[in-house]
Amino acid sequence: MHYLSQLILLLLLPFQLWAQSPHGDDFNVKCEVCHSPEGWNLIEHPKFDHDTTSFALTGTHKSVTCRQCHVSLVFSQAPANCNACHNDIHENTVGPDCDQCHNTTTWAVNNIMEIHLQSRFPLTGAHTMADCYDCHKSISLMRFDPIGVECYDCHKEDFMAAKNPDHIASGFSTECTDCHFINAVNWASEGFNHDFFPLTEGHAISDCAACHQNGVFTGLSPECYSCHAQDYNNTTDPNHVTAGFSQQCQDCHTTHPGWSPATFNHDDFYPLTGAHADIANDCLKCHANGYSNTPTDCYGCHKTDYDNTTDPNHLAANFPTTCDDCHTDVAWKPATFDHDGQYFPIYSGTHAQAWTSCSDCHTNASNYADFSCIDCHTHDKTTTDEHHTDVNNYVYNSVNCYECHPNGRAED
DSSP, rough: HHHHHHHHHHHHHHHHHHSOOOTTTTOOOOOOTTTTTSSOBBBBOOOOGGGGSSSSOGGGGGSHHHHHOOSSEEEEGSSSHHHHOOOOOTTTSSSSSSGGOOOOOSSSSSHHHHHHSSSOOOOOOOGGGHHHHHHHOOTTTTTTOOOOOOOOHHHHHHHOOOBBTTTTTTTTOOGGGTTTTTTTSSSSGGGBOOOTSOOOOGGGOOOOOGGSSGGOOOSSSHHHHHHHHHHHHHHHHTTTHHTTOOOOOOGTOSSSSSSSSSOOGGTTOOOOGGGGGTTTTOOGGGGGSSSSSOOSHHHHHHHHHHHHHBBTTTTTTTTTSOOOOOOOOOSSSSSSOEEEETOOOOOSSGGGTSSSSGGGGGTTTTOOOOSSSTTTTTHHHHHHHHTTTTTTTTTHHHHHHHHOOOHHHHHH
């Protein structure tokens, strides 16, 4: 009986061994997919589709042997994380997710820019051309320990060594972006942010020392005169000092295109129109005695013209000095005195072209308030008196003539 039991066990043993797969109880792939029935050897091109698993074979993973990843015949025990198979040469300084930087095609990283955009320090300007090791100076060149993201953290030596200008002597801030553009391609002046005092037009200078003399870069006044005092003092046409000109240079000057020509707006004081426009470029015509307290009334400049005029003699006739009563700035002559509208029609009516000069009627050259009618109208006084017998208070003189004939007509 015992012998029979042993015999039955020996007969059943091969069936039990066949039923137990070395690849694990949950491995349901048929043997012939990978093995040859002739000798149980692996076939040259297994038919197993690895894409049906949770780890598709892509890139260089397609060319590795099964044993390189499956060190155990229980295939489900093979890990899926990168660092289980690949040593972390970065020594855990960038985290365990290798696929953040690497892919299965190659370990070489070819998207540094995109990777850095997700970091604390996106690469712009000159930083796009920097070598990784310029900033990541870990003991191991494969370590990427966190580093400072402030400019000064990496550029301290540049700050200390700068001589034009000397950053230390000038007391410059270590906030490099106060003066330099982070997206510039170099540290040179074209990357310097001078927006607090725009260097445009006449100020478009590249020599810092032209304004920042003796290495002083702080506390400079933005006022024009602080830099242009010598220009102000040396100017002779016109002489700014003797004329007492304002030191607010921007009243007359601009940076477009430069210091000269000046663009003084004379209209704010006295518009140069008409005949005055011809003297706009010869300031001394009016400002012969300086630029302060220059009169703005006509007589202030034209007193000589007033005094020397003889037809009529303004001085003798005691004409008013409000020249614009008769003259305009279009031209000094002819005068446009409104004799017809204000006093007596001599340019129209019966007296038009009946006289040749003012003195024909104004016989008293020292007083143009006086006028004579009867000197021109040589009426017989007796006859005239008889014609006016019915006129109350009639007197034969020019004043009475004007009172009755204000328009110069007999019928008035």
